[in-house]
Amino acid sequence: MDGRKARGEKKRRAIVEATLRVIERDGVSGVTHRSVAREAGVPTTAPTYYFASLDDLLIATLLWVAEELCDDMLDIIARGTPRQIARELSRAVDENRARTLAEYELYLLAGRRPELKAAARRWLDLAVEVVRPADPVAFRVFLAAIDGLLIQGLIADVAPNEDELEPIVSFLIRGRDDSTPRTSEQ
Amino acid sequence: MDGRKARGEKKRRAIVEATLRVIERDGVSGVTHRSVAREAGVPTTAPTYYFASLDDLLIATLLWVAEELCDDMLDIIARGTPRQIARELSRAVDENRARTLAEYELYLLAGRRPELKAAARRWLDLAVEVVRPADPVAFRVFLAAIDGLLIQGLIADVAPNEDELEPIVSFLIRGRDDSTPRTSEQ
């Protein structure tokens, strides 16, 4: 094992994480080699050394974010109660607001790079795979509504809280208030 | 009436429209004074003359897009059949894909500018006002799902077509396949 390569990998990841922090703070448009390098505490040319271009850096960041998102969301989506899901959504547009905003900016990036679509879509595909919904149409609505609630939560004057979201999530999962669960059946 | 002012207003709007075309083609990050001026066929300094800063130009573009969006969407949302809505969604992620992408990029811009939130949210507020939903929770789900379907449609490998979207929209409007309309009751 080459110790140089190991250290390089660590620094490479530090740069990706710094990129995400820059996006959270200033948006994708705030990402430059210099701003990322400053945030990561590495020389100006380090990002260029580890990534062929600024684009590659953004792509690597998207891939990393997508992976983390899958880890965080899948369990909750698949096995969470409406209240737990509502809490998670509420946190996404409040405490984790900057992160959520960054995720959607990267999301849209995939809209212009066909090769990124699969990564941006991965949590959706995984969700279908994990949950195996009995009613595919209802589940698709469920996933779409989550994206919509998040995006709309980001442009709300005051972010919707857990109590406000809970009936909406309940509606999504149970259909009507008095019916049985439909989206997920193990 | 001063003919000079009238011409100025016309040019001002031409610049905003050119900005939207640039965003459609290259994204918000492609918007510079020079790229906009080239697209609009005006001198390099014209955008600076008509707008205090690049930011102001983007803001003006968002406001204009939001207004157009309201005109286009409200009727269909409020009075359209599931199939008509499905057709409109399908077109939004296919023929009008670039436009939809631009709209969401501007949308996210509002996430970082509190003063833009109201404009970005306007079609949502208007929709509630026009439809006067009997079931507010169901209608909120409906609006969220529309946003989610559009965003997810933008990162799909192949854009979902009308036939694919129609059952989803039906589900959204009618709840279950065999139930009566719930989201809208005059």
Add this chain to the structure above:
DNA sequence: CAACTACCTGAACGATTGTTCCATAAGTTT
């Protein structure tokens, strides 16, 4: 038609950008 004024623009400035290049430092192998 001359004087005036408000609109408009080309040239230019300083700042910042992405990226290249080569000298050097650090680690590995022989």
Add this chain to the structure above:
DNA sequence: AAACTTATGGAACAATCGTTCAGGTAGTTG
């Protein structure tokens, strides 16, 4: 420890950026 490979970083480049500004142009007024 010498030879070698790879990672690293500072200086510098051309390109492009947002913005300024003084002068010119066109429409209005007396």
